[in-house]
Amino acid sequence: MKTTNLFKHTAMFVCAMLFATISFAQNKPMPSPRDSVSATINGSTITINYGSPSVKGRKVWGELVPYDKVWRTGANEATTFTTTKDITVEGKKLTAGTYALFAIPTASTWTIIFNKTAKQWGAFKYDESQDALRVMVKPMPSAMNERLVYKMNKKGFTLSWDKLSVPVRIK
Numbered sequence: 001m002k003t004t005n006l007f008k009h010t011a012m013f014v015c016a017m018l019f020a021t022i023s024f025a026q027n028k029p030m031p032s033p034r035d036s037v038s039a040t041i042n043g044s045t046i047t048i049n050y051g052s053p054s055v056k057g058r059k060v061w062g063e064l065v066p067y068d069k070v071w072r073t074g075a076n077e078a079t080t081f082t083t084t085k086d087i088t089v090e091g092k093k094l095t096a097g098t099y100a101l102f103a104i105p106t107a108s109t110w111t112i113i114f115n116k117t118a119k120q121w122g123a124f125k126y127d128e129s130q131d132a133l134r135v136m137v138k139p140m141p142s143a144m145n146e147r148l149v150y151k152m153n154k155k156g157f158t159l160s161w162d163k164l165s166v167p168v169r170i171k
Helices: 002-027
Strands: 034-041 044-051 079-083 087-089 092-094 097-105 110-115 131-137 140-153 156-169
Touching: 034 140, 044 140, 087 156, 092 131, 110 156, 131 156
Parallel strands: none
Antiparallel strands: 034 044, 044 079, 079 097, 087 092, 097 110, 110 131, 140 156
16 A cells, blocks of 8 residues: 555656656747748848847857858748749849858958758758859848848848848848
8 A cells, every 4th residue: 555655656747747747848948949920022022030149248250150061041940931923132143042051261251152952951961063053242240149040131132040141132
């Protein structure tokens, strides 16, 4: 009898702790929440969906995001870029569709990549042969942005994070 009661109490305690742990984990904010931005630029609806990481006191450029390597331009799933009509990006044609948005950052220039394999986790299976378009842009110093954010304007979009902004022109 005593063993059965001990077993029941132990089982109830374990279940209560498991429930409390799951409940606590569900209320915890995501470290890199998903976000999106959308706008109509020259007749095309442009949507960027991305994971928004925080700086958290880390050195971002050249360390957290290494130079000269493909980066997913966000956190977790690859950032996606959707255009409803054909557009030009930095003067080069990009057909309507949804793309994974990658970059190869350096200290002075960035290669922005629109990859045909839109649904992928990070850049772990990035395949250069699937690139639809690559363009070169210049990053610029900016005010501090703790979280990575994309902003749209009539000239295109800007990726801003830490003390850097990367403008990309769209027509």
